[in-house]
Amino acid sequence: MSCGEPHETDCSEVLDHLYEFLDHEMPDSDCTKFEVHFEECSPCLEKYGLEQAVKKLVKRCCGQDDVPSDLRSKVMGRIDLIRSGQAVPDQDLTAAESEQPTAAKE
Numbered sequence: 001m002s003c004g005e006p007h008e009t010d011c012s013e014v015l016d017h018l019y020e021f022l023d024h025e026m027p028d029s030d031c032t033k034f035e036v037h038f039e040e041c042s043p044c045l046e047k048y049g050l051e052q053a054v055k056k057l058v059k060r061c062c063g064q065d066d067v068p069s070d071l072r073s074k075v076m077g078r079i080d081l082i083r084s085g086q087a088v089p090d091q092d093l094t095a096a097e098s099e100q101p102t103a104a105k106e
Contacts, residue, residue, distance in 0.1 A: 003043045009033045014044050018051055 003011060014037050020026045021034050038045040081087075 003041050005041065007037055007040055009037045011037075011041060011044055014038075014041075015047060018048060022048075022052060022055055 014021075014034055017026065017030075017034075021031060024031075026034075038048055
């Protein structure tokens with residue numbers, strides 16, 4: 001997505017790192033670049049507002065549920081693989097759990 005206007009920070013960069021911005025997981029200098037971009041680019045500002053609203057809704061509805069540490073580790077590992085550009089296995093994150101023998105599950 002791009003608004004077609006030239007910006008110091010490209011729309012694709014902003015959208016690729018939107019959740020890092022939303023989660024306050026980026027340096028202040030990058031946050032400032034994103035804030036300037038949102039002031040200039042209404043399509044990206046709209047996308048930001050939508051994702052922020054979804055994040056708040058999920059937190060309100062599901063924020064009390066604890067995530068099992070092994071699942072969190074698997075998800076974070078997959079995110080790291082995607083960010084590094086490595087091939088990501090097609091195996092579902094929960095497939096390892098479903099492969100356990102029936103007796104072990106009972």
